């Protein structure tokens with residue numbers, strides 16, 4: 420299978436490229452998905468069977484400060500990628516987010532629940548889902564949450580860094596989702612996109628926790644268990660974006676194909692062992 424990966428320098432893109440070494444990878448600054456001609460040219464040159472679309476503006480607070488930038492990259496950029504996939508007859512796998520849900524369900528979200536994005540990042544990713552589903556016939560929408568990959572911009576590295584710099588932390592107790600590790604996610608994605616069963620999939624490590632509990636586990640497992648963590652709420656922590664409060668994703672569709680991910684605690688422990 421000929422694969423084209425957008426955003427191949429990102430956390431997930433790198434993990435996927437390692438699994439498809441012969442894939443063609445594109446990313447900024449060489450290829451900007453907001454330029455339709457650039458993505459068209461790459462697709463015309465390489466004739467992929469699958470476009471694995473990981474590129475995105477992933478700075479959630481940055482998206483709240485500059486929603487148009489988020490809509491350009493995550494919405495219109497995905498429109499460009501989807502149109503290129505449709506023209507080439509390639510399947511499209513689009514990576515989306517738990518944040519498309521508003522967090523009010525009170526239970527983990529299955530693939531059949533109705534999105535209701537609360538913030539510009541989420542709305543822009545939801546726009547990307549619309550383009551994937553409406554401009555191509557062979558698409559996978561792969562929703563995930565709280566991604567961590569080695570060296571990436573993520574909560575695990577940030578908590579360790581802040582603990583070392585400040586010696587104490589304040590972390591919210593009322594934002595709950597599923598930590599997910601890109602090596603496990605990449606394995607699951609490779610399996611899902613080999614099935615030809617197009618549709619929506621929720622792929623996260625199993626289980627869920629609050630940011631507070633997650634931070635505590637990160638500190639315990641990285642030799643920083645002595646660092647005090649003050650529990651706070653989202654109301655105490657003003658930020659540009661409004662995250663959904665309870666947005667774990669339930670893996671219903673992939674589990675029906677026998678594709679599951681291990682509990683997040685086991686993945687975190689392995690990640691921190693290095």
Ligand SMILES: NC(=O)c1ccc[n+]([C@@H]2O[C@H](COP(=O)([O-])OP(=O)(O)OC[C@H]3O[C@@H](n4cnc5c(N)ncnc54)[C@H](OP(=O)(O)O)[C@@H]3O)[C@@H](O)[C@H]2O)c1
Pocket residue numbers: 425426427428429430431432445446447450451452453472473474475476477492496514515516517544563564565566567571572
């Ligand atoms: N990170 C999470 O917690 C999380 C959670 C749920 C879903 N997701 C989704 O999962 C996917 C992968 O996330 P990730 O954490 O691996 O992201 P990441 O590490 O931020 O990687 C995204 C890559 O896309 C590139 N990119 C941004 N705008 C682009 C453009 N206009 N044209 C081409 N490339 C562009 C970025 O380049 P620069 O670094 O130069 O901007 C970066 O290399 C994204 O679709 C994201 O929305 C992420």
